[in-house]
Amino acid sequence: MTxxxxxxxxxxxxxNTVDGPGTRAVLVQGDKDFTAVTETVVAFTEQPKPxxxxxxxxxxxxxxxxxxxxxxxxxxxxxxxxxGNNSPVMWGFPITNFVxxxxxxxxxxxxxxxxxxxxxxxxxxxxxxxxxMTIFAVMCAGLFPAIHVGRPWLAYWMFPYPNQMGTxxxxxxxLLWDVFAVSTYAVVSxxxxxVGMIPDLATLRDRAxxxxxxxxxxxxxxxxxxTNRHWHRFEKTYMILAALATPLVLSVxxxxxxxxxxxxxxGWHTTIFPPYFVAGAIxxxxxxxxxxxxxxxxWFGLTEIITMRHIDNICKVMLATSCIVGYAYGTELFISWxxxxxxxxxxxxxxxxxxxxxxxxxxxxxxxxxxxxxxSKRMRRHLVAIMVIAILVNVGMWFERxxxxxxxxxxxxxxxxxxxxxTWVDIAMLIGSFGLFFTFFLLFLRFLPVVAMAExxxxxxxxxxxxxxxxxxxxYRSLDARSEDETARxxxxxx
Amino acid sequence: MTAAHGSQSAPAPDQPQLYGLLAEFSSVDALLPxxxxxxxxxxxxxxxxTPFPVHKLDAAMGVRATIxxxxxxxVGLSGMFAGIFLCWxxxxxxxxxxxxxxxxxxxxxxxxxxxxxxxxPVIFEVTVLASALAAVIGMVLMNGLPRLNHPxxxxxxxxxxxxxxxxxxIEADDPNFDRQATEALLQEAGADAVEEVxxxx
Numbered sequence: 210m211t212x213x214x215x216x217x218x219x220x221x222x223x224x225n226t227v228d229g230p231g232t233r234a235v236l237v238q239g240d241k242d243f244t245a246v247t248e249t250v251v252a253f254t255e256q257p258k259p260x261x262x263x264x265x266x267x268x269x270x271x272x273x274x275x276x277x278x279x280x281x282x283x284x285x286x287x288x289x290x291x292x293g294n295n296s297p298v299m300w301g302f303p304i305t306n307f308v309x310x311x312x313x314x315x316x317x318x319x320x321x322x323x324x325x326x327x328x329x330x331x332x333x334x335x336x337x338x339x340x341x342m343t344i345f346a347v348m349c350a351g352l353f354p355a356i357h358v359g360r361p362w363l364a365y366w367m368f369p370y371p372n373q374m375g376t377x378x379x380x381x382x383x384l385l386w387d388v389f390a391v392s393t394y395a396v397v398s399x400x401x402x403x404v405g406m407i408p409d410l411a412t413l414r415d416r417a418x419x420x421x422x423x424x425x426x427x428x429x430x431x432x433x434x435x436t437n438r439h440w441h442r443f444e445k446t447y448m449i450l451a452a453l454a455t456p457l458v459l460s461v462x463x464x465x466x467x468x469x470x471x472x473x474x475x476g477w478h479t480t481i482f483p484p485y486f487v488a489g490a491i492x493x494x495x496x497x498x499x500x501x502x503x504x505x506x507x508w509f510g511l512t513e514i515i516t517m518r519h520i521d522n523i524c525k526v527m528l529a530t531s532c533i534v535g536y537a538y539g540t541e542l543f544i545s546w547x548x549x550x551x552x553x554x555x556x557x558x559x560x561x562x563x564x565x566x567x568x569x570x571x572x573x574x575x576x577x578x579x580x581x582x583x584x585s586k587r588m589r590r591h592l593v594a595i596m597v598i599a600i601l602v603n604v605g606m607w608f609e610r611x612x613x614x615x616x617x618x619x620x621x622x623x624x625x626x627x628x629x630x631x632t633w634v635d636i637a638m639l640i641g642s643f644g645l646f647f648t649f650f651l652l653f654l655r656f657l658p659v660v661a662m663a664e665x666x667x668x669x670x671x672x673x674x675x676x677x678x679x680x681x682x683x684x685y686r687s688l689d690a691r692s693e694d695e696t697a698r699x700x701x702x703x704x
Numbered sequence: 705m706t707a708a709h710g711s712q713s714a715p716a717p718d719q720p721q722l723y724g725l726l727a728e729f730s731s732v733d734a735l736l737p738x739x740x741x742x743x744x745x746x747x748x749x750x751x752x753x754t755p756f757p758v759h760k761l762d763a764a765m766g767v768r769a770t771i772x773x774x775x776x777x778x779v780g781l782s783g784m785f786a787g788i789f790l791c792w793x794x795x796x797x798x799x800x801x802x803x804x805x806x807x808x809x810x811x812x813x814x815x816x817x818x819x820x821x822x823x824x825p826v827i828f829e830v831t832v833l834a835s836a837l838a839a840v841i842g843m844v845l846m847n848g849l850p851r852l853n854h855p856x857x858x859x860x861x862x863x864x865x866x867x868x869x870x871x872x873x874i875e876a877d878d879p880n881f882d883r884q885a886t887e888a889l890l891q892e893a894g895a896d897a898v899e900e901v902x903x904x905x
Contacts, residue, residue: 242868243755243867243868244867244868247867247868369790369794371805375806375808376808377794377795377807377808378794379795379810379812380790380791380794380795380822380823380826381795381812381815381819381822381823383825385826386825386826386829389825389826389829389830390825390829393829393830393832393833396833396836396837397832397833397836400836400837400840401836404840404843408755408756408866411866412755412866412867414866415857415862415863415864415865415866415867416863416867427852427853428852431844431849431850431851432849432850432851432852432853432854432857433849433866434753434854434856434857434862434865435753435754435755435756435865435866436751436752436753436873437751437752437753437754437757437758437761437762437765437767438751438767438847439847440754440756440757440758440761441757441762441767441770442770442772442843442846442847443757443843443847444757445769445770445772445773445843446772446839446840446842446843449772449773449776449835449836449839450836450839450840453832453835453836453839454836456828456832457829457832460825460828460829460832464825467825663755663756663757663866664756666755666756667756667757671731671732672732672756672758672759673732673759
């Protein structure tokens with residue numbers, strides 16, 4: 210605890226990463242009113258023509274997406290032999306990519322649901338596009354298991370439906386749990402995203418200058434009028450969805466980890482997997498949020514809504530989850546030694562010293578060592594440094610899943626040992642999944658409200674009545690702690 | 705689209721095409737006392753239109769808590785039982801249901817046909833899915849949505865209701881509604897402007 214005295218330096222007014230004594234830093238900078246918030250957020254969406262940079266980025270991503278489409282066609286017509294998957298390493302790149310993408314998705318739900326339940330008001334600036342990131346990442350994730358089944362045109366067999374074969378899926382298999390978990394997650398994430406967006410779509414509808422825009426946004430805004438009875442049910446629904454999505458997101462990555470942990474493979478069959486996977490998912494997802502937020506806030510003039518405080522908070526979450534992931538790596542090593550099981554000991558030694566020691570080194574370096582730089586406040590303010598760290602974390606987390614899956618190359622029987630070599634199709638499909646992700650993300654930036662405007666307005670001091678701070682403990686919006694001076698000033702203004 | 709009338713052309717209060725009166729306010733601080741006034745005057749069919757959920761407005765208006773959470777609970781529990789039934793019936797039984805569909809009792813590694821722990825992930829996901837669908841669909845339907853248009857959305861003034869303006873709308877079919885008295889009340893409550901809203905043609 211710092212002692213408060215008159216010498217305690219007050220933070221500079223434009224720096225909202227510090228809470229001065231007695232004041233709380235603002236979440237929206239630049240002394241904006243409600244109109245200014247709306248206009249800042251919708252500026253890019255309402256431009257008649259997108260910027261050149263957007264068009265170039267879109268054409269690039271769409272081409273990469275097109276390449277992915279062609280490769281999927283190639284795969285369907287040829288078979289999974291075009292991948293490097295082999296007899297012990299059946300999972301190869303596709304499942305690595307699946308776990309990587311589904312993990313990235315989790316940060317969006319964490320921001321929208323868990324931070325909501327914890328009354329973290331800063332989430333309002335970033336939740337909308339983090340949720341969009343979730344949905345597009347889950348799309349990328351869902352693609353890989355579907356094409357990995359070998360005969361993707363029969364992928365619907367995974368769902369329980371009455372059929373002429375008289376059989377059903379095996380509900381005791383983690384792979385089937387995955388089908389239910391990921392599909393539920395996709396549906397709930399889309400609903401959460403859409404419900405939160407209805408009031409903002411209504412804003413776009415009401416601002417529309419062309420018939421086409423008014424009709425389209427009006428259709429998707431469902432006739433929203435923002436009456437208090439609407440808001441009352443809306444807020445209840447949002448709360449319920451957050452309360453449902455919180456256990457859901459933890460369950461989804463736990464179930465993904467069961468795909469591994471329930472198997473008997475040494476290196477996989479460990480109880481640490483669910484929490485370790487969830488922490489890793491949040492870690493990689495926050496890195497992706499940063500990777501997207503830093504350029505977007507700059508290009509779309511959102512620096513006063515996605516402020517340095519948001520970046521700072523995300524960096525801190527990344528640092529914390531990096532430490533959890535590092536701790537989990539250590540625990541895995543310790544337990545394999547402590548178990549006395551020779552297969553376990555070999556599996557972990559082989560990860561660190563075997564054919565894939567280079568991948569292991571990338572994993573530890575990018576996920577555990579490099580993020581430690583974020584302990585320094587100077588690093589947490591250096592956007593270029595943060596961007597580099599975030600991208601390296603994304604790389605490291607992909608390699609973490611790769612390292613885990615490469616445990617397959619050395620199982621119980623030395624006669625079946627075989628190393629895995631990725632083919633060009635593997636690598637091109639991984640790149641192609643980024644094309645899928647960024648194409649949808651760019652469309653989202655162009656056509657939808659990028660920031661949850663109604664929510665941002667709700668956390669601004671102007672949104673609160675004078676005597677608000679002595680009212681109701683449990684209300685999200687009542688956590689407004691204005692300084693005494695400001696209350697006094699506003700009293701003077703209004704009298 | 706109906707143009708703004710102002711208050712000069714006062715139609716009879718029982719004229720059917722009048723939807724109600726709309727009063728505009730510029731801030732939360734002006735809206736809250738006005739809402740309390742309208743409520744105390746005994747109106748029932750009225751609402752406040754705001755660009756974001758306004759804290760304390762429920763209390764000022766006297767809006768009671770929605771029953772939506774109970775609907776979600778009931779549907780969620782039904783989803784849970786449906787999930788249990790799905791896992792048990794398809795994997796642990798082999799009796800017929802109507803439409804010639806029947807379960808298939810699988811022997812897998814000598815494990816029991818039905819064991820709750822192994823089925824919990826699927827049951828949980830089905831429960832969450834049912835609850836979330838109930839919450840979203842329930843909210844939309846209880847709010848009287850989706851609809852393509854609404855009398856309140858046909859006037860120019862409410863273009864700013866989703867941005868930065870606050871409104872009180874009192875419907876003409878409220879038993880207490882009186883064209884002149886209601887307008888006087890809204891003016892007295894501190895409205896910046898009061899406007900008539902007619903039913904859409």
